[in-house]
Amino acid sequence: MLIVEDNQELARNIRDYLGREGYICESCETLEQAKGKVTLFQYDCILLDIGLPDGNGISLLNYLRAEHKDTNVLIISARNALDDKIIGLEKGADDYITKPFHLAELHARIRAIYRRKNLGGASIVEFNEISLNTDTFEIRVGDALLDTTPKEFDLLLYFIVNKNRVLSRQSIAAHLWGDYTDNLANFDFVYQHVKNLRRKISNAGGMDYISTVYGLGYKFNSHLGG
């Protein structure tokens, strides 16, 4: 994974977080360096900041296209400008995220891109007895099909992608309601959703993987009791 970001602190945050997930990350600060690196190495995914000291990140997208590099690109922008988003996606970027973002959200986006591009048609995310079909938005626990809402599906996917991580209520709200969280930072809704999800999973005979982290939020534990 290549992180093209001129702010070193931000790059280190991303590197630390993704490093713990087992990603191998490199970072560079300028467009020139980024071009050098993509020419020499093959990356699964590039995190690309639009505002770079030596130019617009969009030009790296043009470069990648000209060189016929089939790399996934996730754009990181400080400006929530619609044009950036449209141009970026037109030029072959896979997704777009606006600063300031939650690292868990970034991770979820990377995983989504990865699922779409690299796993081909297989759109099943599995964890022990739980399996999620990202095409049909169906959750199965063992063989039982859960009756869940799209938001609950999103939530469980977010938990599983970021398993063993503490997910803050803010991060969950931002993930579920995106731009609208502006008006809906009511964390009771997050609580309600998590509660419903836990109940539905255990009713279907699944294990209760989700635990409350005192004061902060929730965590999906892959090793129960551990």
Add this chain to the structure above:
Amino acid sequence: MRLTTKFTLWYFAIMLVVLLIGGAIVYYEIQWKLGEVEVARHQRLNDLIAQQIRDGGDYTGQPTRRRATVMLLPADSVPKGNASFYTRGLAWNPEFQTDEYKLMVTSFYTIGGAHYRITTYSFIPSFYQLLPGVVDSFKWILLVLLVLVIVSGGLISKYILAPFKRTMRAIQRFDLKQKEPIRLPETKTSEFQELNTFLLQLTESARKDYQSLKEFTENASHELQTPTAIIRGKLDLLMESDIRDEQAILIAEMQNALERLSRIHSSLTLLTKLENKEYKSGEPVCISNLARETLAAFDELIQMKEIGLQVHIEKGVYIPLHLSLADLLLANLISNAIRHNEPQGAAKGLIRVELTHEGLVIVNTGREPGIPTQELFERFRKGNSGSDSIGIGLAIVRQICELSHFDIEYQYSSGLHMLAVSFLPKVPASKLLQNLSLPLA
């Protein structure tokens, strides 16, 4: 009062004074001239009579003698120096049987050693008989002048004030946000040139101040984003580490504050973009579908809060608005209605959404706002200061409405918040609220 009217009135007043004085002068002038001409005529008549005497012969029946008196004077009573004098005044006119103005000219002649005094007279029109004529003619002059002044005043002021009016129009069109300096019309009048120079400087400095303020806001907000992202990332990482409960609370509080900061930030950025008119409306967007989609997106929340929902959406309502703005408008209004919803007594909370070709009306139950409803459109104004919101959602809604020339109205009465957006410029939003069928059932 208009400038032209003022000028005309002043001119008229001055004209009146001038005409009064002029009238008096003309009156006395005519009076004096009439007398002078008459005196000269009688002098000539007297000379003629004296000539007849010199010639000898009987002229008593002659018409020249009809109003003449010829007297022989003793040598000592002939006045020295003056060969003639005249007198005038009111006297009885036996011909017309009335008192009339009488002019009498007396001349002295020495013919053949004898001294004669010849006096002739006639009746001339008096002051009082002339006066109405003079007044009458001046009345007509005044009338003609008045008409001319009014007509020419209108025409001339139109011509002279034309550059001024053009400047006024330019000023009315002036917008602080415009990129180019204001363009004022050329003029040769020095006062207007001065005015234009002054206006140019004034608007230019206002425009530059606005620009630099805007740039500052934009830069500041842009520069704030990266540090905010860093802090958020660090907190995410810190949460993962081995922390005690009280530290967890501290982190959670920091995250709350950070969340607020980033929300304020993104809202302000959005407002700036709206003000900069970065969203051009393209194709009209079908708000009917959009409203249904938005309601579906919020369906879970509505159910979770156990709010009753009444929806009446006309099909195929298109409005000229950028898709993202229409989306934002609906999302902000509906989420507001959900968030501030409170049940009324025993009854459940309620939201009603009505979308017609005329506009959108959203009614929801809720607590009485602490401030007048119109002020809720201001930034950072909240009806309920304890709430979690940052108080910018409605400011965004208003900005979107202003951009699209939609009228918006917010009313509160007996537990109901009613908000109307009118899509048609001719229909005021308050009318949509009047047409509302209440009470809600």
